[in-house]
Amino acid sequence: MLSHKVLEKVTDLYFLYTGFDSDNSSGDFSETNHKVAEMLDLDPPQSNRTGKHNGARQLHENGIKKHRTSLPAPMFSRSDFSVWSILKKCIGLELSKITMPIVFNEPLSFLQRITEYMEHIYLIHKASSHANPLERMQAVAAFAVSAVASQWERTGKPFNPLLGETYELIREDLGFRFISEQVSHHPPVSAFYSEGLNKDFVFHGSIYPKLKFWGKSVEAEPRGTITLELLKHNEAYTWTNPTCCVHNIIIGKLWIEQYGTIEIVNHRKKLSVIYGKWTECLWCVNPATYDTSKKNEKRGGDQKKMKPSEEAGNDEADDMPEIQETVQVIQGSKLLWRINSRPPNSSQMYNFTSFAVSLNELETGMEAVLAPTDCRLRPDIRGMENGELDLASKEKERLEEKQRAARKERAKDEVEWRTRWFHQGNNPYTGTSDWLYSGGYFDRNFSDCPDIY
Numbered sequence: 001m002l003s004h005k006v007l008e009k010v011t012d013l014y015f016l017y018t019g020f021d022s023d024n025s026s027g028d029f030s031e032t033n034h035k036v037a038e039m040l041d042l043d044p045p046q047s048n049r050t051g052k053h054n055g056a057r058q059l060h061e062n063g064i065k066k067h068r069t070s071l072p073a074p075m076f077s078r079s080d081f082s083v084w085s086i087l088k089k090c091i092g093l094e095l096s097k098i099t100m101p102i103v104f105n106e107p108l109s110f111l112q113r114i115t116e117y118m119e120h121i122y123l124i125h126k127a128s129s130h131a132n133p134l135e136r137m138q139a140v141a142a143f144a145v146s147a148v149a150s151q152w153e154r155t156g157k158p159f160n161p162l163l164g165e166t167y168e169l170i171r172e173d174l175g176f177r178f179i180s181e182q183v184s185h186h187p188p189v190s191a192f193y194s195e196g197l198n199k200d201f202v203f204h205g206s207i208y209p210k211l212k213f214w215g216k217s218v219e220a221e222p223r224g225t226i227t228l229e230l231l232k233h234n235e236a237y238t239w240t241n242p243t244c245c246v247h248n249i250i251i252g253k254l255w256i257e258q259y260g261t262i263e264i265v266n267h268r269k270k271l272s273v274i275y276g277k278w279t280e281c282l283w284c285v286n287p288a289t290y291d292t293s294k295k296n297e298k299r300g301g302d303q304k305k306m307k308p309s310e311e312a313g314n315d316e317a318d319d320m321p322e323i324q325e326t327v328q329v330i331q332g333s334k335l336l337w338r339i340n341s342r343p344p345n346s347s348q349m350y351n352f353t354s355f356a357v358s359l360n361e362l363e364t365g366m367e368a369v370l371a372p373t374d375c376r377l378r379p380d381i382r383g384m385e386n387g388e389l390d391l392a393s394k395e396k397e398r399l400e401e402k403q404r405a406a407r408k409e410r411a412k413d414e415v416e417w418r419t420r421w422f423h424q425g426n427n428p429y430t431g432t433s434d435w436l437y438s439g440g441y442f443d444r445n446f447s448d449c450p451d452i453y
Contacts, residue, residue, distance in 0.1 A: 067358035073387025074348040102393045106156025106350040107385035109375040111167035111180045112359040113158045114192050119355040120146035121174050128200040128230050134271050140237050141274055142282045142337035148258055149339045152279045153351040159381055162403050164450045167375040179441045183419045191422040191435035202229040206435035220244045225427050236429045276327050283333040293330045371446045
């Protein structure tokens, strides 16, 4: 069982899990231009929306060799805005009906936020490489917890995806490609699919969180199944994300809680105990040692606070970033995962991780191969990233009005919305309702994509 409550000092409320709001919001912003160093020198784009190229030199599909390390413009102050003035009228309401000013956003779409699952993808590769099923299970458990680690200290709300919006990411250096689509607007549902470039895994799911405001707290209850398939071992793992709650939004110190149970059970006997914090690290140890340690702790005994380099058999310790840890490490434990250090200027970049900073990168040549629905092409998000809050707010209102008009036109013509890359079905392992990848995205025939921007 993994469960941890963390105090966090923040100045404004963030609907941590997704913060879906309604179709309207407003705010204010300034322009800065930024060119990322050491980008791939691309030939002038000679391609159409099908992704076929005529240049003598073949492009990387995402057009980038080295990823940027900072955003074009620093984060702005939210001190002049009060979340409580907005939320006090909304007690007990579903948060998808609440309008939030754009000032509380961060310059990413929720589809890009989902992609942050992949920051610690090395854990999946490690799981696939293990011959021992217990070690595979440990690595998968660490991956499941690592998915929420990037939310630590993130006080901005991602932009709501427009219906039909997509996001793709191909990282040859990390060995995966990823595609997501906003398959429903009311209720908001996001579906995603990822696969290893070496055909070692398939990772997919759909997310439709339910958010509630309870007066003193905001709670995000995750719904939807996350599925990981390790193809080499013919194994499948499923789980749901923990519930997130932000406490003390009216008065007192805000604190964020991720709670719920991630449990891996062998019904014959206990095989391993995993412990740690979602904001720091995870360790595993054999059950007997864990039980002895806990008994000693109750008697007032001291645990040795080991450094990772002191842990016997931890070959990866030298590669891990130095961080200040509060986890009491039990002698004989094995390190499974540690959170990545944030960039030095992270506090000026919405507390983004290095991985998150790279997600909205758009360089010469990329637009020619991306789907026209890709998040990187959204003018409101791009405006906010560039420090132009007024432009971002106006573009956000324009896009949402365009979405409403399209919905009315479909209703008038009695035409149902058709998703492009995912279809509704049943999860092959749990039998529950799910959104499954239909295939074909990376063939890059985007001729029938909707005009949503």
